[in-house]
Amino acid sequence: MSRQHVTAEPPRAGLSVQGLTYRFDGEEPLFEGLDLEVPQGQFVSIVAASGMGKTTLFRLLAGLLQPDSGTIKTASAGLVHQEQGAGRRTIGYMPQRDCLMPWRTVLDNAAIGLELAGVSKREARRRVLELLPELGLAGTEAKYPHELSGGMRQRVSFLRSLLAGGDLLLLDEPFSALDAMTRVSMQQWLLQVWEKHRKTILFITHDIDEALLLSDQVLVAASRPITRLEPLEVDLPRPRDYETTLDERFVYLKRQLLRQLGRIAPSGEGGGVL
Amino acid sequence: MKMLKEKLPILLFILLLALCWELGTRVFDIPPYIIPRLSDVFAALEQHAALLGKHFALTLWEALLGLAFSVIFGVLSAIWIDSSSLARKTIYPLIVASQTVPIIALSPIMVMWFGYEIGSKIAVVILFTFFPVAVNTADGFRTADREIGELLRSMGAGKAQLFLKWKIPSALPSFFTGLKMAAAISVGGATLGEWLGGESGLGVYTKRAANMLRGDDVFAGVLLLSLMGIALFVAAQFIERLVLGRRQN
Numbered sequence: 426m427s428r429q430h431v432t433a434e435p436p437r438a439g440l441s442v443q444g445l446t447y448r449f450d451g452e453e454p455l456f457e458g459l460d461l462e463v464p465q466g467q468f469v470s471i472v473a474a475s476g477m478g479k480t481t482l483f484r485l486l487a488g489l490l491q492p493d494s495g496t497i498k499t500a501s502a503g504l505v506h507q508e509q510g511a512g513r514r515t516i517g518y519m520p521q522r523d524c525l526m527p528w529r530t531v532l533d534n535a536a537i538g539l540e541l542a543g544v545s546k547r548e549a550r551r552r553v554l555e556l557l558p559e560l561g562l563a564g565t566e567a568k569y570p571h572e573l574s575g576g577m578r579q580r581v582s583f584l585r586s587l588l589a590g591g592d593l594l595l596l597d598e599p600f601s602a603l604d605a606m607t608r609v610s611m612q613q614w615l616l617q618v619w620e621k622h623r624k625t626i627l628f629i630t631h632d633i634d635e636a637l638l639l640s641d642q643v644l645v646a647a648s649r650p651i652t653r654l655e656p657l658e659v660d661l662p663r664p665r666d667y668e669t670t671l672d673e674r675f676v677y678l679k680r681q682l683l684r685q686l687g688r689i690a691p692s693g694e695g696g697g698v699l
Numbered sequence: 700m701k702m703l704k705e706k707l708p709i710l711l712f713i714l715l716l717a718l719c720w721e722l723g724t725r726v727f728d729i730p731p732y733i734i735p736r737l738s739d740v741f742a743a744l745e746q747h748a749a750l751l752g753k754h755f756a757l758t759l760w761e762a763l764l765g766l767a768f769s770v771i772f773g774v775l776s777a778i779w780i781d782s783s784s785l786a787r788k789t790i791y792p793l794i795v796a797s798q799t800v801p802i803i804a805l806s807p808i809m810v811m812w813f814g815y816e817i818g819s820k821i822a823v824v825i826l827f828t829f830f831p832v833a834v835n836t837a838d839g840f841r842t843a844d845r846e847i848g849e850l851l852r853s854m855g856a857g858k859a860q861l862f863l864k865w866k867i868p869s870a871l872p873s874f875f876t877g878l879k880m881a882a883a884i885s886v887g888g889a890t891l892g893e894w895l896g897g898e899s900g901l902g903v904y905t906k907r908a909a910n911m912l913r914g915d916d917v918f919a920g921v922l923l924l925s926l927m928g929i930a931l932f933v934a935a936q937f938i939e940r941l942v943l944g945r946r947q948n
Contacts, residue, residue, distance in 0.1 A: 487853040518853040524846045528868040528946045537864070538854045569946055589854045 437500055439465035439593050439625030440486070445495035447478075447485060454650045455481055458495075461644070461654060463627055465500055465592065468619055470628040470636035471654065472686070473646035479629045480521075482651075483595050486627070487518045499593050500625070517590020517624075521598045523582040525570040531557075531581050532566040538589020552588060560584050560618060576607040580614070587624065596628045600635070612638055613666055620664055633686075634670055637661070637678055645685045655685050735914035740922065743915040751904070755923055758900040761817060761892065762885040762931065765824020769881055772825070773832030774874070780833075781840035781866070794833055802826045803891065810895045820892030820900070827888035828881035832874070839873025840866055875939035882931040886924055901927075 442461035448454035455478035463469045473479055484490045486497060499516060517538070525534045532553055539549035557563050560580050570578055579599055586594050600608045612635055619626060619639070630636050636643045637659055644654035659678060661669055669675055683689045721737045723729070731739060744751065780791045806823050813819035848865050856864065893902025901920045908916035 484849075489849055489853055516853065518850060520846055520850060522846060524844065524850050526847055526865075526868065528871070528943075537851070541851065541854045541856050541860060541864075 437465045438498070439463045439467065439500050440627060441496075441498045442486070443496050445485065445497065446493045447481065447490070447495075448493060449481075454493075456485075456492075457650045457652050459651055459653065463593075463625055465625050466623045467641045468626045468628065468639055469642045469644060470630055470640040471644045471646060472630060472633060472636050472682070473651075474686075475631070477646050477649060477651060479646070480597055483518065483597050483627075483629065486595055487516055499591070517586030517588075517594040519582055519586040519594065519596045519599050521601060523570070523575075523578040525578055525581060525585075527570055529569075530566065531562065531568050531570070531573070534570065534581055535584045535588060538585060542589075549588075553584070556584060556587070559621070561614060574607075575603050576611055579603065579611060583615070583618075587622070590624070593625045593627070596626060598629050598631065601631065608635075609667060615639060616665055633679060633682055637675060637682065638665060638667070638670055643682060645682065647686060657682055657685065732912040732914045735918055739915040740918040743913075743919040744922070747916070747919070751901075751919065751923060754899055754901045754904045754920075755927065758886070758889050758893065758902065758924070759927055761820040761889040761900065762824055762927070764817075765821045765888060766828055766878075766881060766885050766931070768821065769825050769828040769832050769885075770878065773829050773877070773881075774836055776829075776833045777836035777840055777870070780837045791837060794830065798830055806891055806895055809892070815896045815898075819895065820889055820897065823892035823895070824885050824888035827891075828885050831880040831884075832877040835877030835880070836870055836874045839870030842873070843869030871943060875935070875943070879932055879935045879939070882935040883928050885931060886928040890924060 440461070440463040442459060445456050445459040445461070446454060447456050471479060471482070481490065485492055526537070529537070532550055535553045535556075536546070536549035539552060540546065544552075554566060557566060560583070562577065562580055562584065565573065565577065565581075570581070573581070583596075583599065586596070600611050603611060616639060628636070628639060640659050643657045643659060645657065646654055657678065661672065661674055661678070680689070717737055720734075724734055724736045735743075776790065776794070780786045802823075805826065809819045809822040809826070813822050843866055847869075848861060851861055851865055889900065890902035890905075893900040894906055897903050901924050905917050905920035905924075908914075908920060
């Protein structure tokens with residue numbers, strides 16, 4: 426599945442959301458008539474303050490919650506996992522906590538998505554083993570989660586999503602619990618892996634630097650309820666690395682973004698993390 | 700070697716206690732029907748080895764059968780409690796409340812229901828051991844990490860897959876906690892069952908010996924019963940290590 430690169434075809438929507446409305450019982454709506462499109466093979470981040478309902482959005486996209494109205498379509502729903510049943514999307518959801526199963530080894534944790542999709546255990550293990558080295562996990566296949574560091578655990582969690590998720594990955598603040606040094610190295614790591622596989626990724630973060638460094642497009646949620654997401658094209662050249670954050674263009678985009686978020690006055694200076 | 704080093708303090712301590720027992724009974728000249736000398740207890744063990752072996756086997760068999768039924772009923776109840784919110788609200792509190800009923804007072808009823816044969820002994824063992832298995836397993840199911848369950852659902856896992864790949868492995872450590880507790884107290888259940896009415900078994904043996912004021916035989920039986928309890932506990936722990944392996948918790 427990792428070998429299909431979409432180059433010749435015209436750009437299709439990796440994820441297409443239309444008119445999404447959702448509210449928890451007895452509360453103000455979180456989303457109202459929200460449209461959202463993620464082009465296939467793009468890395469798109471959503472930046473918003475806490476409590477805006479980002480995680481709820483992901484749960485809706487992952488099919489764990491049913492929207493009050495609106496449609497959610499993924500490119501993979503028509504292709505890869507249709508046999509799972511009526512309207513069941515299987516996407517690669519990477520939660521904030523790594524959620525690795527303590528009773529499974531790295532190998533079996535990463536293989537769970539394939540296992541659930543009916544791939545034979547042997548084939549699933551073969552595919553995991555093939556990917557371990559390039560994700561910096563060589564030699565860890567027989568280890569248990571508690572024997573790994575936080576960063577390594579997130580890599581396993583990412584690999585699990587990668588193998589489970591057709592062409593669409595939802596990453597919910599995956600690096601927020603890591604210390605600053607580890608976070609930087611994990612961002613570089615994700616850049617490398619993504620630039621190789623070019624999956625469609627929707628990424629949630631609080632960290633503006635992180636969003637700009639990784640993404641093709643940043644979506645800003647500034648209002649509540651969220652009725653639209655303000656796009657910001659990130660036209661920084663790839664391949665990128667941490668040096669990119671020192672770029673003049675990067676600083677310019679960062680200022681733009683902070684303005685959109687209302688964190689700085691139209692001509693002022695401001696900090697990096699919400 | 701490492702294991703020996705770890706167990707050495709407890710072995711020495713037991714040896715010390717045994718020494719105190721033997722010397723104390725001699726020095727203070729305690730009558731054998733109050734506390735027999737340890738050497739007499741060993742002598743009684745040796746003298747009646749064949750008979751004790753027969754009684755031992757029966758009591759062990761009762762404890763094992765009772766444990767097996769408790770595991771089956773306990774796990775099934777835990778599954779029921781976990782899968783139905785109505786059962787959680789009705790059955791679970793009832794099981795917990797049932798622990799306030801003095802089991803010893805209830806035990807004679809088992810004899811009325813299941814007679815003087817092995818059935819009533821197994822029933823008493825179940826009365827003792829059902830609770831730790833059922834409640835610990837139910838707690839294990841309940842405390843399974845919800846986010847892992849959601850993640851599996853997002854990957855398309857159905858009910859059966861969630862149960863097999865999420866609930867069961869999550870609950871295993873708690874189940875084994877319950878099993879170890881049950882194993883340790885199962886011998887007590889079997890002994891009580893025998894006291895209430897029976898022909899043989901170590902419970903019957905110790906009761907008869909006590910009636911005849913044969914302190915050494917009573918202690919010989921009690922010693923064997925404790926060893927049986929320890930052995931069952933260690934066996935449960937061994938299975939636990941085998942199943943859980945290197946995984947955490």
